[in-house]
Amino acid sequence: MQNPITTLQNLLAADGPLARAWPGFQVRPPQTELARQVETALQSRRSVILEAPTGSGKTLAYLLPVLVSHRRVIVSVGNLTLQDHLLQGEYQKLRLALPQLRSMFVLKGCDNYLCAWRWAELQSDMGGRGLDPALQAALPVVRDWLRGTRDGDIQSLPLAAPVRAQVRPLVTIGSEQCRGADCAYFHSCFFQRARQRAATAEVLLINHRLLLSDRRLHSRGLGALLPGAEAVIVDEAHQLPDLLLQHNLDVMEEYRVQRWMRALEQLIQPQAGLYPEFQPLLRQLQRLWRHIGAQLQENAASQPLIPVDGASLAPLANLLQRLRQWLALLQAAALPVNQYVEPLQQWSELLQRAREPGQVLYADLGSQGLRLLSPRVLNPFSSLAQDATAWVFLSATLRVAGSFDFFRRALSLPALPNWHHNTGLDHREQALLWLPDELPVPGAEGFYQAWLERLQPILRQLDGGILLLFSSHQVLQQCAALLTDMTGRPLLVQTPQGDRQRLLRQFRQSPQSVLLATGSFWEGIDVQGTALRCVAIDKLPFVAPDDPLALAWRQQAAERGGSWFDDYMVPQAVIRLRQGVGRLLRGPADQGLVVIGDRRLVDKPYGQRFLNSLPVMPRARQWAEVADFLRQRDLLRATPGL
Template sequence: MEDQNSSTLFAEQGPLARAIDGFTPRAAQVAMAAAVEQALDDRTPLVVEAGTGTGKTFAYLAPVLKTGKKVVLSTGSRNLQEQLFHRDLPTLVEAMDYHHPVALLKGRANYVCLERLGLLNDAVPPLSPEGLADLQKVRRFVPLTRGGDIGDIPGLPERSEVLPLVTSTNDNCLGRDCGHYQDCYLVKARAKAMEAQVVVVNHHLFFADMAVRDTGFGQLIPDAEAYILDEAHQLPEIAGQYFGQSQSSRQFMELARDLRLAYKVEAKDMAQLGKAADQLERCTQDLRLAFGLDSSRGQLRLMLARPDVAQALTRLQESLEFTYEVLKLCLGRGEQLSQCFERLIGLRTQLESVTRVEETGYSYWYDTGRLHITLHKTPLSVAERFAAELAKDEVSWIFTSATLAVGDSFAHFCADLGLARCRTLQLDSPFDYSRQSRLCVPRYLPETNGPGRGRILANTLVDTLGRVPGGSFFLCTSYQVMNEVAEVLRARLDRTVLVQGEDNKVRLLEQFSDDGRAVLVATSSFWEGIDVRGNALQCVVIDKLPFSAPDDPLLSARLEDCRRRGEDGFARVQLPKAIITLKQGVGRLIRDVQDRGVLVITDGRLVNRAYGADFIASLPAMPRTRSLARVAEFLSTLE
């Protein structure tokens, strides 16, 4: 295997063609594999935009397996991670006769914690009937599993209320002091990853590991000779989350709950412990309520200037102080109590850090859900921190995605990640967009922020959607528009209309594909990482150009930062991000050489604003029209 180069690997009679049914070499795939091979050899970072259909997964996997180097592969989500590990990697391992161990590693929230599951026997917190049924599913699963991955538990809902009770967090893990340390599924998964030659992780775990290393407390992922980051367009945003700090009211509620458990098990005579737990829970809930009842996000500085919010925060800090004094008296009486004490110290320090809003270089913001509030301190740029990682010797870095460039420039992506010196490669999709697709920006569209816009768009497009022989995606930039569109289509269209949120993502997509003529109305989570081939998807409607909302706290902090430096925030931050997001949405339409379909973008700015040309230049070369009648003609050829 060692003497084969990329062109031999991908040749018509090569090992991949012999082992994989229907494998045909593609010029772009061979070009990418050669570039990856060079990057592995000379260690110059490589940035590759590989259009849909290039076959980029095999293009980076084959050269890496051939070298036999220790490699960490990171991708954008757990679903893509599973696909890479269970589908693509085994195919190549067999084709290339690869004999080194490979491993899949997820974050700790994906593994059952035996210690916490055991504690639930002693004092189960009040659970709903569904929660109790879910707990039984977990208990039945544990004797049968070797890996302990909660994703393998049949019928367990993604958001089950028992999940935080049967998994651990950094805060509540006992580490080596745990009685189940030898049997711990997470410890075993990490040990397996340390031994493996190829480790598959996701970006959240990748940056969590980097942040843990910064603190000097061990590591989660092994050191490698090469790091390959797929879906790399997501990196700047995810890195920001981990190089900053976030603190959720959930952490305080979980501490209060664990304090009660410790009180019942290790210090029954300390009534003050129960009082401290109750007070901590009450003050945490009061802080959440001070931010209003609705789900929202905004600038933390502005909220902390309000007397009611400042007062609620002070009361929470006083409650933490009281709990600290009580716990100090219990030290030495049990492991749970000692561990609660250490967590408390960490939470106090973190709360102080995320609410010290005068530091520059960060955005301080909050977001609230139905029950919890999360406070964030996010660096405005990760370039400097990431550049330090890239400077390490003897390591190869490869960044790839279907959407990294704006037009033909990688400047935006490289600046965001501090990639001062790198090689770039842009590979077009092998699809014939002029034959396979049409792009329409209809005339007479409502204002982008006009009232009832979703209803107007749905009424305008209902006939077009009715003419699509297969299925359609209607992708929206807000929940309000999504709900308005769904309401009209359900009333006027004689087809199945599926709506994001009414079932989980995997089942919605299964229903969509099985139906073959359905319309799926969704928001941002269906813009990327979705692969529906064939006639099941023949039309994608995008309601407007995906600029971030101007009141997004992180965006407004970045724009302010640009203004201070004399840069144009729109051109530097907003436009490139929107172009890359639009490219992701557009990429849902044509997934195969046989696919044909129509893209409808209902935003007049694409044709009547100067920056519309920047969007068009970044999209595939689809024949364009402004007439829905022309679209209907093209759809009639798809029967």
């Protein structure tokens, strides 16, 4: 039998089948070495942590060994968009070049598939006549789509993205509402069909949220969402620490409580006469929830998160306990209420735990109503040492100042072998890091006005596109308004409801434009050549101290010991900054400038941890040094300002 690693070397060779099938294919040493590391882990059933540099072609490097192996493998990527991108992009290209490769099946969470029960309810509700005209017009489109769809994936609905987003909650269902085997449509359910196909898939493609849901159930001894596998490849693994904390953040929020009550009341309504005390309990819950929100609002200061004394919520905890007793009676009477039990149990546990010493509970009075938040520390990866499955954690940014310690600590991983490849890109020659001097500290009055004024020479003179990365949408919009009068370049501005891919296409096609972005634009975007010559970052991307994620880090530090700022907040921001800086150079022909407007990189002791984590490249403090660098590489416009 041919050695799989030898096969990989042949596939990735300069005269191999991929080079013949793909014009412009280049042999990349980091890619070949990474593929070898993944293949070794698969063959030896050994878990490993791998860091591959930006521009190394890591997707191809792990997909090839997975698809040529005989192992049953789960591949997890960061989100739904990346699932679709990998399946329709790299995987399809590979299958065209190498038709003999194994097939891959995609599984998403249940709220990504049309729910036949919800659709039937919507149809029976006077055909949706109570909806606004745009949604009413969309229903025939859904009906026609249903006749032809094979998988029921909402993403394939032929509707404009904003309309599809409005239709989605009408025709999908969350896991807390899903009736499972009790549903009359169980055997025709798109999600259940997908799970059945996933159970027999040789290679299964999922996303991290589904992976963490499965690990959480597994760690609590409650079964599993995913089938067993001999190996799990976790791409973009740097996202796991934050996602794990979000997953471990127990939340009781108004819209879920209201949705839970409405669905349960609808279920009980036909037999309300048999259970006369139950519906009054639901109405009492609604009144009490509103009363708690009003009390907190009355006493709230300006901060978005309000500490709450768990003992003050005793009436709510007692009411939830009475509802749990009633649900037990309804279960005994064979009513299909199983899907309502778990959320009620989680809310009860949240309130119970909030009364224990050392536990914290916060209230958030946002636009969607009252939310109660309680972080806790669960370690679903701590048992990996005894796991027969090989886990491969992979990303371009797992190390902080050269160490994997933060990643291991954040996931409670056992001591695992690790490997990294130094970047194949020459940052010393291709890039410059500009840290403008004499800027105010971020947060000080006038910082953003001063920051944008320092960028004026770049806006006027740089030949190429500019990406401005921010940590909040609010600041982004403020800077967009200021820039309108400060530059003659086309401005592309990300909005919360905007189409990310469309914005990226516009940016690539308009190589002198300025793109203002936040969120997902910090990572996972690939813009090469003149279209991107400068990445400018306003400040170090720390999570806000009152963000629920920061609260979760604080709770984790309290339980494990150490400094929540030094051991968690700084490393998390370092990883984020590495991702943002990594947008600039995507290939050996790229060159340009990174600008960071945060003087704390130089003034604060922790700033050195950030600088030591970035690729080694020359630094400048004055515009004259920057201009020399750009001039030497012919990156300045012949006529500034045009």
